Amino acid sequence: MLAYIIKRALYMVPTLVLISILVFVLIELPPGDYFESYVTALLASGERVDPQKIEFLRQHYGFDLPAYERYFKWAFGLLHGDFGYSFEYELPVRDVIGDRLYLTMIVTFFTVLFTWAVAFPIGIYSATRQYSWGDYGLTFVGLLGLATPNFLLALVMLYFAKEWFGTSIGGLYDSEYIGQPMSWGKFVSVLEHLWIPVIVIGTSGTAGMIRRVRANLLDELRRPYVTTARAKGMPEFRALMKYPFRMSLNFFIADIGGILPQVISGAEVVAIVLSLQTTGPLLISALQSQDMYLAGSFLMLLAFLTVIGVLISDIALALLDPRIRLAGGVSR
Amino acid sequence: MNVVDHPKKDGQDRASPSVEHFVSREPFDPKAIEKLTPEQEQIYLASQKRLMWWKFKRHKVAVWCGLFLAVMYAAIVFAEFLAPYSLETRDAKHIYAPPQSLRLFHDGQFVGPFVYGYKQTLDLKTLKRIYDDDTGKVEKLRFFCRGDAYRFWGMIPGNLHLVCPAERGQFFFLGADRLGRDVLSRMIYGARISLTIGLLGVAISFILGIVIGGLAGYYGGIVDLVVQRIIEVVQSLPTIPLWLALAAIMPVTWSPILVYFGITIILGMLEWTSLARAVRSKLLSLREEDYVLAARLLGAGPSRIIGRHLIPGFMSHLIASATITIPTMILGETALSFLGLGLRSPIVSWGVLLNEAQNINVVALYPWLMWPVAPVILVILAFNFFGDGLRDAADPYA
Secondary structure, eight states: OHHHHHHHHHHHHHHHHHHHHHHHHHHHOSSSOHHHHHHHHHHHTTOOOOHHHHHHHHHHTTTTSOHHHHHHHHHHHHHTTOOOEETTTTEEHHHHHTTHHHHHHHHHHHHHHHHHHHHHHHHHHHHHTTTSHHHHHHHHHHHHHHHSOHHHHHHHHHHHIIIIIOOOOSSSSOGGGTTOOOOHHHHHHHHHHHHHHHHHHHHHHHHHHHHHHHHHHHHHHTSHHHHHHHHTTOOHHHHHHHTHHHHHHHHHHHTHHHHHHHHHHHHHHHHHHHTOSSHHHHHHHHHHTTOHHHHHHHHHHHHHHHHHHHHHHHHHHHHHOHHHHHHOOOOO | OOOOOOOOOOHHHHHOTTSOOOOOOSOOOTTGGGOOOHHHHHHHTOOHHHHHHHHHHHOHHHHHHHHHHHHHHHHHHTHHHHSSSOTTOOOGGGTTOOOOOOEEEETTEEEEEEEEEEEEEEETTTTEEEEEEEEEEEEEOEEEEEEEEEEETTTEEEEEEEEEOOTTOOOOTTOBOTTSOBHHHHHHHHHHHHHHHHHHHHHHHHHHHHHHHHHHHHHOHHHHHHHHHHHHHHHHSOHHHHHHHHHHHSOTTSOHHHHHHHHHHHHHHHHHHHHHHHHHHHHHHHTTSHHHHHHHHTTOOHHHIIIIIIHHHHHHHHHHHHHHHHHHHHHHHHHHHHTTSSOOTTSOOHHHHHHTTOSHHHHHHOGGGGTTHHHHHHHHHHHHHHHHHHHHHHSTTO
């Protein structure tokens, strides 16, 4: 088991290196750099620009170096937990990110839980009553969730929550906790605000999950061992729970890797509409103002989050399913 | 059947001579058993395409969704004719006018399709314009009429419309926006961009998927390993942040049409992975077939073997799975444009239109500005069902 975990963890290294190169290329690609847009912005607002200061800043942050040197600087910084410097906020990226990453993780975690809680019973119901009205109806509802753009759903829910419950649900915690370190009170406040983004993001992922659970369980239900169980007179519910259900549970955990990128990207867009204090709104503003280290670090951290999530799901799967452990392969 | 019908014989029967040996008097036809009834013949000798069509027809929902999509795509060809107003017509007197309902009867009398005119008052406290139906003004709609001038596909000038408002009247079936532009007309024009962006994006990811997946599957070994890694990396990245980053690369100075192509390329660049995977796994199984060996022995090169012998074997599967990725692209474009990183006016897509519905005031005061979401939802649902039907039909022997 340990050998499998180590092997699987080592697999992550080339993936992460590739991702970091990709991200660096991405943030390097836009023509010009932050200072150029900074200077134009200053000139536009009628302020004087000291070219020497700009030149000094450029040198200080290594903008005169060739690209690959800057990449190595950045990548080694990442390894030490130094994410570079945000020009827009004039703060180290790490301070700008603050607890936004944790909040993103909390939102993602609960969204995955929500997706499971919805997709699992519906998937089982649809599979056991294939081609019934319930099957069609529930699949349709799931698809409707997939087809509705997240951001608009968020907006409409924001409005109705205000109309019906009188709560302001923009943001992820009450305004008195802004800038406060994480505390019990803040945590409770986060939980109170969490349900809207979780539902909104969750709806888009459930349809796919329902579909896959259904297909998977249908395959299992056609296996001879189910027929045997039935032939022996096992009650239908027990015949379902004993093996087919457990088999589809494996798949459920394996599917985290599939839905995690989707959930994270959904969370970014919804966060912008609902002005959640997660990574989304900062990422988009950083991208627009070419605050490259901030944007790059965000992209890198989001990708890292996904890769770690997939790793955890693979390890959990190996714990559950001895076949994977013994084959020693990667599950996906 | 005129098969020789031997009576059942076992040891005992043979022993007793009383049982007569039966011989059929019909002429012997060794192929008789292989003969098919006309119905069977129709099924067994049907071409693959025909079988697929039969299988597809059985999925009723998919057929209807396919028809719906066909109508939508046909509509974008005649957008100028179908829209009651032109794209940029502004009615400064009817800013944020609510939708007018279509009526047939006035005072219990049939007058044909018409709308009531607007009665406008200004709320002096909030300075909001309040519109009411003016039941005195019956504005009959005109059909096949001369209205706003346009250039058909930007080239041929014309002014014929399917439906126009009455002379000096209005017809805002889905309301008007902040500049007094007709939401319905803009939606019809927006369909042109929103619907084609999905197709173009899929075409790009289709080509990428076939080429990259084909190389990996055919060569195997180190090429396969590298491609597998790359696919894993791309798939493990959250798409929307990546789309955002790619969209941010496009300079603001680009012309709208360049931005349009830029967006399609961006959408296509991240969606090829699932197709490449499908191609690869199919190729890995198909390349062991005898006919591939035969082709190789006859001296065919890899590109000919892949293109001529392997790809036709799973093309239908590919098309089906490509159909299912179109909704992702349409949603992606909508999200990008909504956030202001995708298309910008003067190009109109459903996402650009929804950009107007960006704050909560709109939901509260002018909910009709959210109408463009309706075609988005319908088209995505239709593509999903249509794709399901295609996928079932792609394997007609199952």
